[in-house]
Amino acid sequence: MSEIRLRFAPSPTGFLHIGGARTALFNWLLARKEKGKFILRIEDTDVARSTKESVDAILEGMTWLGLDWDEGPFYQSDNFPLYREYVEKLLAAGKAYKCYCTPEELDRKRELAISEGRKPKYDGACRDLKEERPGAPFVVRFRAPLEGTTAFDDLIKGRISFQNEELDDLIIQRTDGTPTYNFTVVIDDVSMGITTVIRGDDHVNNTPRQILLYEALGCPVPEFAHVPMILGADKSRLSKRHGATSVMAYRDMGFLPEAMVNYLVRLGWSHGDEEIFTLDELIDKFTIEAVGRSAGVFNPDKLLWLNAHYIKTGDPERLAGLLLPFLPERGVDVTGGPDLTAVVRTLQDRSRTMLEMADGTVFYYTSDFEYDEKSVTKFLTPAGRELCAEVAARLEKADDLSHDAVAAIFEGMCADRGVKLKDVAQPIRFALTGGAPSPAIYDVIGVLGREESVRRIRRALSL
RNA sequence: GGUCCCAUCGUCUAGCGGUUAGGACACCGGCCUUUCACGUCGGUAACAGGGGUUCAAGUCCCCUUGGGAUCACCA
Numbered sequence: 001m002s003e004i005r006l007r008f009a010p011s012p013t014g015f016l017h018i019g020g021a022r023t024a025l026f027n028w029l030l031a032r033k034e035k036g037k038f039i040l041r042i043e044d045t046d047v048a049r050s051t052k053e054s055v056d057a058i059l060e061g062m063t064w065l066g067l068d069w070d071e072g073p074f075y076q077s078d079n080f081p082l083y084r085e086y087v088e089k090l091l092a093a094g095k096a097y098k099c100y101c102t103p104e105e106l107d108r109k110r111e112l113a114i115s116e117g118r119k120p121k122y123d124g125a126c127r128d129l130k131e132e133r134p135g136a137p138f139v140v141r142f143r144a145p146l147e148g149t150t151a152f153d154d155l156i157k158g159r160i161s162f163q164n165e166e167l168d169d170l171i172i173q174r175t176d177g178t179p180t181y182n183f184t185v186v187i188d189d190v191s192m193g194i195t196t197v198i199r200g201d202d203h204v205n206n207t208p209r210q211i212l213l214y215e216a217l218g219c220p221v222p223e224f225a226h227v228p229m230i231l232g233a234d235k236s237r238l239s240k241r242h243g244a245t246s247v248m249a250y251r252d253m254g255f256l257p258e259a260m261v262n263y264l265v266r267l268g269w270s271h272g273d274e275e276i277f278t279l280d281e282l283i284d285k286f287t288i289e290a291v292g293r294s295a296g297v298f299n300p301d302k303l304l305w306l307n308a309h310y311i312k313t314g315d316p317e318r319l320a321g322l323l324l325p326f327l328p329e330r331g332v333d334v335t336g337g338p339d340l341t342a343v344v345r346t347l348q349d350r351s352r353t354m355l356e357m358a359d360g361t362v363f364y365y366t367s368d369f370e371y372d373e374k375s376v377t378k379f380l381t382p383a384g385r386e387l388c389a390e391v392a393a394r395l396e397k398a399d400d401l402s403h404d405a406v407a408a409i410f411e412g413m414c415a416d417r418g419v420k421l422k423d424v425a426q427p428i429r430f431a432l433t434g435g436a437p438s439p440a441i442y443d444v445i446g447v448l449g450r451e452e453s454v455r456r457i458r459r460a461l462s463l
Numbered sequence: 464g465g466u467c468c469c470a471u472c473g474u475c476u477a478g479c480g481g482u483u484a485g486g487a488c489a490c491c492g493g494c495c496u497u498u499c500a501c502g503u504c505g506g507u508a509a510c511a512g513g514g515g516u517u518c519a520a521g522u523c524c525c526c527u528u529g530g531g532a533u534c535a536c537c538a
Contacts, residue, residue: 433498
């Protein structure tokens with residue numbers, strides 16, 4: 001069997017959004033699984049709406065998710081001569097014809113049809129025109145069959161069929177000579193040798209027209225797989241009012257790409273009871289047939305849970321690197337402070353996003369924070385002060401600040417003084433962190449180091 | 464409105480004729496505990512409705528209802 005060739009073909013009119021990313025992911029996974037090719041094509045025939053910024057944003061999003069492409073990016077705007085050639089070919093074969101109807105005329109007919117309760121499809125006024133009208137502006141329409149049915153076996157949805165009479169003669173070339181979408185996709189998918197088209201659900205209605213075009217061109221029809229839409233909590237199409245829809249916005253909100261990939265793939269696809277998948281596992285286990293047929297609601301809570309999981313189990317060093325961009329805006333400067341990787345280790349279990357983790361780093365790198373007055377009286381009671389002073393003294397003599405060693409110091413003190421751990425840990429936590437929820441206090445001391453820990457305790461005691 | 468698609472806990476889903484309808488997120492309890500978390504144990508919660516087919520239907524068929532997509536010289 002020949003190599004499978006798939007493509008992701010976004011139009012560069014905005015950033016890479018959640019839905020597009022999932023479509024790209026499914027294409028990529030199948031390509032990797034079947035050892036085929038994954039091709040990136042930019043659909044920028046709408047010159048007015050397409051921007052370079054959007055192209056960059058889409059590539060950035062793909063790269064962030066780890067979806068690399070084997071060929072491209074190709075730009076449809078580079079293929080205009082090719083499309084023109086095919087239009088001529090169809091025209092010469094009588095499979096397309098020139099239509100001189102003006103947009104105004106068409107609008108009028110459409111309105112009329114709707115008001116009379118008829119289908120608003122092209123009436124075929126120019127379909128059988130005997131002669132050309134030199135100099136007159138025209139569009140080129142595809143001569144679609146009037147009867148019969150066009151059907152295909154969707155890899156996800158099963159057999160879908162349409163009555164040809166429902167389809168009208170679509171415009172393949174505009175008055176200005178530029179080609180239209182339904183035509184360019186077909187030409188490109190043919191010329192790029194695409195064997196399988198995985199795309200959004202919103203394209204099912206375009207599929208029969210495209211199949212007819214393949215047939216008119218005498219080209220093999222690819223397989224189709226239409227992936228269901230992603231909806232917001234109110235079951236309407238996912239949009240800004242449901243929250244961020246840009247993939248990169250999630251990076252900026254402190255999400256890890258592996259969490260996003262894992263979430264996206266599980267939205268509409270499953271493998272038994274499994275929830276957590278690495279990219280490699282996905283390549284191994286993914287099948288397009290297992291993708292569900294119904295639309296799914298985007299659930300930020302579950303994404304958050306996955307993100308927490310990947311932060312918890314992630315490599316601290318890598319996380320430290322990813323954390324860096326979030327620190328300046330919090331006034332955190334790691335130079336001269338505790339080792340960031342060590343800091344990350346204490347925060348992994350309690351951070352659901354890198355943003356939360358970044359917040360958690362602040363006290364480590366702020367040695368002159370303010371102590372809240374109310375809390376001072378709450379934690380630094382006479383007894384608390386006494387205990388803190390002794391901890392400082394014992395810490396000063398300690399040469400090992402490993403978790404176990406610090407634990408031994410605290411436990412030893414509790415035994416000597418006959419107090420509960422809580423009685424000493426809480427005042428110390430307050431002295432070291434300013435009272436914020438913090439990682440385990442033994443670890444905080446270990447990360448802060450002896451000098452800084454003692455200094456902070458003495459400073460609190462001086463209040 | 465026409466056409467097309469879809470329908471299991473609130474959400475993502477398992478189920479592919481015979482199950483106490485399973486898992487996950489969220490939620491609610493217990494435990495753990497130096498704060499906050501993590502973790503752990505347990506709990507609430509679903510086959511949209513109606514007809515068939517069958518010894519047997521969440522699973523197959525039809526209808527109803529509900530939801531979504533699409534009907535451009537946009538992609």
